[in-house]
Amino acid sequence: MGTPMQSHDRTTENDHTRALAIEATNLGLTYSNGTEAVTDISLEIPTGEVFGFLGANGAGKTTTIKMLTTLLQPTTGQITVNGYDALTESNAVRESIGYMAQETSIDPALTVREDLRFACRAYGVPPAERGTRIDDLLDLVGLSAKADDRAGTLSGGQKKRLDAAMTLVHQPPIVFLDEPTTGLDPAARTRLWEYFRAINRQGTTIFLTTQYLEEADALCSDLAVILDGEIVASGSPTDLKSQVGGDVLEITLADPSDTAVEHAQAAIEASEVIAPDEIETVQPTEDGLSVTSTRARQIGTDLLVGLSEAGVTITGFNIRSPTLDDVFLSLTGESVDDAGDEAVRSTDHHIETRQ
Amino acid sequence: MTTTTQPENELDQSPEKTTGNGILGDIWTNLLRWNLKKLREPFVLVFALVEPLIFLVLFSQVFGQLAGQAVPGGDYVAYLVPAIVILVALITAAGSGTGFVQDIETGMFEKTLVSPMSRTAVFSGKVLSDILLIVVPTLIMLGLGYVAGAPVTTGLLGVVGILGVALVFSVWFMAFSNILGVVTGSTRVTGIVTNLVQLPLLFASTAFVPMDALPGWLQVVSSVNPTTYGVNAARAIMLSGWDWGVIVPSLVVLGALDIVLGGMAVYVLNRASSAAVQ
Numbered sequence: 001m002g003t004p005m006q007s008h009d010r011t012t013e014n015d016h017t018r019a020l021a022i023e024a025t026n027l028g029l030t031y032s033n034g035t036e037a038v039t040d041i042s043l044e045i046p047t048g049e050v051f052g053f054l055g056a057n058g059a060g061k062t063t064t065i066k067m068l069t070t071l072l073q074p075t076t077g078q079i080t081v082n083g084y085d086a087l088t089e090s091n092a093v094r095e096s097i098g099y100m101a102q103e104t105s106i107d108p109a110l111t112v113r114e115d116l117r118f119a120c121r122a123y124g125v126p127p128a129e130r131g132t133r134i135d136d137l138l139d140l141v142g143l144s145a146k147a148d149d150r151a152g153t154l155s156g157g158q159k160k161r162l163d164a165a166m167t168l169v170h171q172p173p174i175v176f177l178d179e180p181t182t183g184l185d186p187a188a189r190t191r192l193w194e195y196f197r198a199i200n201r202q203g204t205t206i207f208l209t210t211q212y213l214e215e216a217d218a219l220c221s222d223l224a225v226i227l228d229g230e231i232v233a234s235g236s237p238t239d240l241k242s243q244v245g246g247d248v249l250e251i252t253l254a255d256p257s258d259t260a261v262e263h264a265q266a267a268i269e270a271s272e273v274i275a276p277d278e279i280e281t282v283q284p285t286e287d288g289l290s291v292t293s294t295r296a297r298q299i300g301t302d303l304l305v306g307l308s309e310a311g312v313t314i315t316g317f318n319i320r321s322p323t324l325d326d327v328f329l330s331l332t333g334e335s336v337d338d339a340g341d342e343a344v345r346s347t348d349h350h351i352e353t354r355q
Numbered sequence: 356m357t358t359t360t361q362p363e364n365e366l367d368q369s370p371e372k373t374t375g376n377g378i379l380g381d382i383w384t385n386l387l388r389w390n391l392k393k394l395r396e397p398f399v400l401v402f403a404l405v406e407p408l409i410f411l412v413l414f415s416q417v418f419g420q421l422a423g424q425a426v427p428g429g430d431y432v433a434y435l436v437p438a439i440v441i442l443v444a445l446i447t448a449a450g451s452g453t454g455f456v457q458d459i460e461t462g463m464f465e466k467t468l469v470s471p472m473s474r475t476a477v478f479s480g481k482v483l484s485d486i487l488l489i490v491v492p493t494l495i496m497l498g499l500g501y502v503a504g505a506p507v508t509t510g511l512l513g514v515v516g517i518l519g520v521a522l523v524f525s526v527w528f529m530a531f532s533n534i535l536g537v538v539t540g541s542t543r544v545t546g547i548v549t550n551l552v553q554l555p556l557l558f559a560s561t562a563f564v565p566m567d568a569l570p571g572w573l574q575v576v577s578s579v580n581p582t583t584y585g586v587n588a589a590r591a592i593m594l595s596g597w598d599w600g601v602i603v604p605s606l607v608v609l610g611a612l613d614i615v616l617g618g619m620a621v622y623v624l625n626r627a628s629s630a631a632v633q
Contacts, residue, residue, distance in 0.1 A: 069469055070469065071465065071469055094469060094470060099469045101462055101465055101466070103462050104462060105461065105462025105463060106462070106463070107388065107392070107461060107463050108461060109392045109395045109396075110388070110391055110392070110395075114391060118384065118387070119466075119470075121376070121380075121383075121384040121387070122381075122384055122467070122472050123470060123471065124380070150395075163462075166466070
């Protein structure tokens with residue numbers, strides 16, 4: 001399992017001219033009640049990258065992004081964003097970043113254009129440029145027709161797009177997106193992804209947190225997986241998938257009860273078609289079990305026949321390449337959804353508990 | 356850190372570096388937004404204008420008969436007008452904190468904090484917009500007094516003076532209300548606490564009866580009550596003229612309170628984002 005340092009050092013060694021957009025060293029944050037939200041996080045994110053911070057609810061994603069955006073002061077560690085120290089030069093950091101919070105943040109009493117104008121003023125966009133800047137952004141996020149509507153009357157997806165536009169008014173070199181598509185329908189999500197890709201093509205570094213593996217896979221060139229306030233894996237999506245240890249053979253059983261699955265597991269381990277050390281994992285799934293192995297494609301059929309001979313009734317099977325979901329499963333022992341259900345976000349500030 | 360020492364990367368890194376607006380620009384940005392929000396709630400505006408009239412009628416009718424004899428000159432309406440000016444300032448100030456609570460709920464609070472705007476400007480812009488909400492009702496009140504035969508003895512300059520006293524009086528309580536709003540994040544708590552504080556502020560003062568008509572212990576409370584300072588200064592300008600012996604100490608006390616509580620409000624805003632770490 002590679003540390004984030006290793007994977008990024010490799011990048012910077014190959015290309016010395018690439019500066020780091022974000023550098024964090026040994027970040028830790030302990031809340032006043034003693035909860036350690038983040039224990040020891042180090043990041044080196046080169047300019048121009050789309051970096052994904054992947055984890056379940058309560059893993060420490062929001063805490064980390066708030067430290068990087070100067071909204072929270074870390075208990076330990078150092079942060080440099082765009083070359084500025086987040087603690088001593090926080091205003092320079094604030095000028096050079098855009099931050100989109102997890103909860104949509106717009107002023108519902110203002111019109112769409114007024115909201116954008118406020119953002120322009122707040123970030124010191126020169127008055128002469130505001131008009132065109134706002135028109136361009138409205139065009140980018142597809143809200144031109146809504147420009148003079150009250151922001152409060154927009155749909156959820158439209159509000160999020162307005163929020164994204166407000167985040168981009170000053171053309172920040174780095175954009176922080178905290179779970180940008182959580183709660184959006186698939187069409188709205190795909191649409192937002194397109195904007196993010198577009199601004200990244202223009203050179204913007206993007207730091208994004210997500211609990212959607214699919215989103216990380218679609219957008220990010222580099223990833224870190226965070227679990228209980230620590231980075232447990234990092235690398236490109238392909239790197240991470242290759243850590244899973246092969247292809248996945250998914251087997252659906254007629255009887256997916258615990259005892260039947262255990263019986264099937266025992267049968268696989270005793271099977272002669274594959275040596276035990278060639279099997280990366282055998283894991284129970286919702287309707288049966290899955291076998292991960294570099295030889296899954298070669299031995300799949302034989303294994304299924306073996307199981308059948310051992311009295312296991314198989315109703316379906318599928319061999320596929322590993323996904324980030326498998327990465328998460330192999331790292332945490334549970335799927336991202338299950339981890340989210342167990343998380344208790346007792347330490348969050350009231351700002352985050354709004355509707 | 357060596358990341359900033361390569362000039363050729365500097366250009367790539369910051370396609371556009373925003374220029375600071377300065378504190379005045381930031382105050383203007385915030386003032387504009389809060390004013391715009393107020394215009395979108397015409398009911399609140401209308402109520403703010405009608406409010407002083409209701410107070411004047413109610414208080415003069417309820418207390419007039421009894422307190423009329425106790426006040427110098429026996430003209431209770433003239434006695435009441437400056438008190439209601441201060442009362443309007445107090446009520447407007449009390450509601451000020453709910454603005455930031457709404458901002459916390461809509462996410463605008465965090466959006467403001469993550470921006471490079473000065474925290475002092477964020478607070479000042481908000482307070483200035485609420486102060487505007489005091490100006491018009493105060494003028495209405497003084498106009499009503501004039502019509503009812505209780506003009507400001509110091510004339511138009513006196514009107515400006517009373518307005519000035521009302522504004523200086525309002526800032527410390529606005530700051531208090533905003534601190535409550537930001538710290539509790541709750542409209543309800545902010546409302547309950549400011550209302551609770553408002554009552555003794557109002558009644559344990561010289562607002563409705565002269566100092567010597569109050570029982571002994573209330574005279575003590577009244578003598579340290581900021582409302583007394585505000586009302587006495589406004590009343591002096593209204594009834595007896597430029598009595599600097601009353602006006603100056605009042606403004607000094609209120610100004611000092613403004614600075615202390617205003618400073619606390621900016622401090623609370625500054626650390627609001629890291630409030631969870633405490």
